[in-house]
Amino acid sequence: MKKFVSLFTGMLMIVSVFAQTNFQELTLEKALEKAKSEHKKVFVDCYTSWCGPCKMMAEKVLPLKEVGEYMNERFVCIKVDMEKGEGPDLARKYKVTAYPTFLVLQTDGSLMQRVVGGTLDGKEFIQKVDAAFDENSAANLEAEYVAGNREMNFLLKYTKALITACDLDKAKAVAQDIIGSLEDSQKCTEPYWFIYEDISLSPMGSGNMNYFLKHTEQFREGVGVEKVDKKLVSLFDLQLEEIIRGKNTTATLADVEDIQKTLDAYKLTGQDYLYEYIELIKGMKMGNTDKVLEMCKRVFPKMADEKIAYLYFMPILSLKGKWNDKQKEELDTLTEQLAEQVEMSTLKASLRNFKTAIARL
Template identity: 45%
Template structure:
């Protein structure tokens, strides 16, 4: 038994050593160790509730090839962003999503970031970009802040910002758009600027340009593609109007209505009616408006809005309202089954 225990202990140590060798040190001590060893620092910024963080820990960071690459070049440390020094680290380096992996010089200067779950090979490649000045996030940011604006650099920088989910990405996209000539603005080559909702939102310069020149875009890009973007973009905008805006004035309602009239996609109007009813928080209005408009709305949206108000209506609705809400659930279920059947028959 003792022999088996010793064997399993060694196996456990071996397995543990296969992945990244995370130090149980403060960030300051980790930086000092990296300076002595002439390495960079890799910080795994995580939270205990983050699903992708747990997947990275078990499926990626523990792999031998990941450990072989990282341990040779980095002194690594895991920091819970909600405990101990975590909140200070989060603020210092602007961590906004989890997991985020920071690559830091021994003097504390941020070089690069990798955000979100990555497969092992992609993670190695992404972290390795720390050593490439044309791809390291903070090197590119410094060049941008220094005034560099040539087209290829801006496109590379935009791609990096999209990858890490940086909030300045829309501003950079608008700068690229402003630098396009007339022909380029209508080119298929730059349609990606218009159709990405992280870059282009209702009211932005690109959005307004698209709307004002819709017929020409229909000819170059295709009406179905243009309408699909406008539909998705406005659904997202209306969804935000449901809960993201704390106070909606009559003037703001007028702006939304005016934009919808310009877009002129019929299925957006029922959603707008539901949004306004939901904002009223009047149960009777919510139930009646959803009964009227759910059959004309996207099925996924119907399910989302049904779930959002289910508890409210069950707790405070009348017997009739509860019955009507339950009927909506049954209708949504039938629509799902019908759509599933159609897909299976294709």
């Protein structure tokens, strides 16, 4: 009986191992050779030891039965620490700059698909990886592009495929070819809106973004008020949050007042929080602790956990040495309120630790 139980347990362990993604201890060169002999592709999990989402994927998603069955049938899978061994060279070759990144490679080492970032479930991850085999994938369309196809519908399809593959440098270059071939009357229409909408293709300060900001009324007519105003809101949101969190340290009070005038001119509705951001920043720039405290009480209890995590601390820390005892008590109360409110355990701990720092402000 004991032998039967041991045998049964061993079989369960074997089934469990083979049900999950089978990562093999191979160099990329050996993985490519093995994949060629087995008529498979190569899947590379590019990770670092300090990457939290990498660990989440390794523990929660990649071991799933449905993921393992999909991956093992199609790929020779390897993991590469991008800071050790061949990792740094592979990071340069395949332009890996964020983690986790997952690469799908042909047996000659050419890139078929790039998946950047984790997913919450196995189904979503499989869909992203499986895009490598779509006839409209970037890898499949590239040969046609290299052969000289510059038909507009093809270029639009190719650009979108490059975005899906996270090959943003190439996507940006093709998008510029598209925009450069258009008349002004065409630029503000629906087929080309995704180029202006995507911050990676049209970053702040770029020609595309400057064109969009100068022609917002034409874009509203061409693609709709709702889409254009949503884009405008995201731009103001990004600009103001970079000041609040201390990423933009050069913005002056005059700059903030100019932002407010521009915001007024666009007549965006239902975006009162942007004006609250502006008032908070004005308080920070003027060193006005009463104003900052007032706006913190108004702004942060309405925020999602993720935004509290990167926006709450800097407005308070930026005025270190200016808070009086009464204000510190109010900040302590607000911080505890937020700690009770948020769901992220790490953020709860950070907020409660911050209460200790408030006493020393």
